[in-house]
Amino acid sequence: MHIPTLIERKRDGGVLSDEEIHAVIAAFTRGDMPEYQMSSLAMAIFFRGMTPEETAALTDAMLHSGTMLAWNEHDPMRVDKHSTGGIGDKTSLVLAPLLACDGVWVPMISGRGLGITGGTLDKLESIPGFRTQLNEVEIHNVIDQVGCVMVGQTAGICPADKKLYALRDVTGTVPSIPLITASIMSKKLAEGLNRLVLDVKYGSGAFMKTEEQAHQLAQSMVTVGRALGVRSSVRLSAMNEPTGESAGNALEVAECVRCLKGEGPQDLEDIVLDLASAVAVSPRVDLQEMLRRGDAWVKFQQMVELQGGNVEALEKITSVHRAPFIAELKAPASGMLTRMDAGGLGYVILELGAGRSKAADPVDFAVGCDQIAKTGTHVHAGDVLLRVHARTKRTLDHALDVLPQHIEII
Template identity: 85%
Template sequence: MHIPTLIEHKRDGGVLTSEEIHYVIGAFTRGEMPDYQMSALAMAIFFRDMRPEETAALTEAMLHSGSMLLWNDHDPMRVDKHSTGGIGDKTSLVLAPLLACDSLWVPMISGRGLGITGGTLDKLESIPGFRTQLNEVEIHEVIDRVGCVMIGQTAGICPADKKLYALRDVTATVPSIPLITASIMSKKLAEGLNRLVLDVKYGSGAFMKTQEEAFRLAESLVTVGQAMGVRSSLRLSEMNEPTGESAGNALEVAECVRCLKGGGPQDLENIVLDLASAVSISPRSELAAMLHRGDAWRKFQQMVAAQGGSVEALEKMASIHRAPFIGELKATSSGMLIRVDAGGIGQAVLELGAGRSKAADPIDFAVGCDQIAKTGRQVQTGDVLLRVHARTKGALFRTLDHLQECIEIV
């Protein structure tokens, strides 16, 4: 096949066949198709979109560009979730061990944060010793022993996705629903799942700003999952205020420990139970009971130990990663708290150093915000609305000033 002709065809609004898509992805993965041609094709897809059958073919081609996790017929059912991210979105750390308590296997491949959305791997790596890079033998060993594993993408899984995402990130083609869908679903399908729940966020702190955009992405993800034989369910949720009460890596792990012990913020627990109910074999009430009696907490400790992490550190995360400067943002008036802007808080946390603008940026595990007040509550002048954890005094004061604009009381 002649690749420039295929690019031209898509540029002009044509439909690529499954054979053409598989050929292109194969050539790109092997290094036979130069980056500039794939960048041109990605831009053509960005502007011209793809039909559902094209997106499914792209997902399948990326999935088969590398290896998959293989399971035996008698193995437990494999389940997972994918979230499009958001400020304080820490649900994976509670959800995976909870589902493993329900006799399910959770081979969760996660990512790092880029932009204002925090990454699951960054949170996990704030736990001293925790290894997110395991080979496939180690993955199976942890799953056999614990029932859940939380890892980064291995070198063998979906190499086409790694190469293509690196190009999309620098060619302004990240916000393409077919390309987003293929990237997400190829990695999730490589886990060998039976069921998948998709948590698609919209709002000021989400990638998708409107419910309509989120629904379009969700529809694409579910359609591809069904086409590939994986039962996929959906949760659309607002991300106009942070999930839970913290945003920042070690601070979020500390919050997850509280939730795993049955004492976490109610909104975080509700999201976890919603997602778990969508893929589990037990009713929501039993899942809640597992959480409240500490089953998921014990399972999380087992997983941390199996992946080299320090179990003793889990209840001391706030002191192990303690920022030098901690300050409070207090209410300047009394009334109803009606806005705690997730996007603004996410940007502040990013600038403190808890996130990254480029993939190579270092992460500061200690910084962020906690004790974030929830909208809908009555506050009095002087009430603490959140705390800022900063590396320098200057960063603390700048962040407190910025966050004044993210709060609204009436």
């Protein structure tokens, strides 16, 4: 295999065979292919794209670069969902235990937040003691007892993806639909799933800014899922305002506790039920009943305990992580709230410390916004539009100065 020839072919718009793609990924994972060559190939893919067949082969090669979760023939059906990320996107924490109530298994491998989009692992780690790094024996133990587990990627799963993403992150090749598809789908398929639902976001608070871009990514992922034997479906979700009423790690956990008790915001419950019904056995109406009577809340507590978390802290999580400075942003006038810009809020929340600009950055579990008003509601002058939770007076004042730019009342 002469790697420069393959790079040149892709650079010129040619097609790579399944065997060539598998050989490239194997060589790169072993360390036999220099990073500068993989960076060049990634840039060629960025500009020239890949056929659906090439994308499926790339996903398969990355999937088989490491280990996969193994299941027995008579184990329950395995299902999961993947979200492309957004502001206040906390659905995983409610969805996984709800699906476990339906008798399916949810071996959810999640990620951390980067940029303005929050990460499921960061939210979970705001629960004192909660362990997101489990080995495969521990993963199976939790699944066997509860039916769901929420963990980070193990060292053995998709090592090619880890190496390739690190390169893409520093070479300007992250926003490539084939490379995004292979990265997401290889990790999800490594869970050994039967069904997968994809929550693809678009709008100011999402990676994909337009519905057309989201549709292209969704189609690519569904095509790859089906090609590799996993029933995949998709939900396109607008992310022009935050999901639910909070954004920030501990604040979102508190909102999820409410939702797990059947007391959550309507938009959060609706998204959870839409996603769950796409991969569940029971119909949506039955899933709603399970959620509202608290079945998923019991499952969530069981999972937290088995993963080392302090269950007693769940209902007082905002006291465990309480920001020193909390202030309300109030409506300056009466009218219809027409804009609560998710992207703008995301950057403010990032600056408060709830997210990370670089993968190694720490996150502050306590900071963020809650009591976020929903667009389409009528507000009166003096009504609370949201609350800001900040670590310092300086970051609080800055947030209160900037946030009105992202809110509109007419």
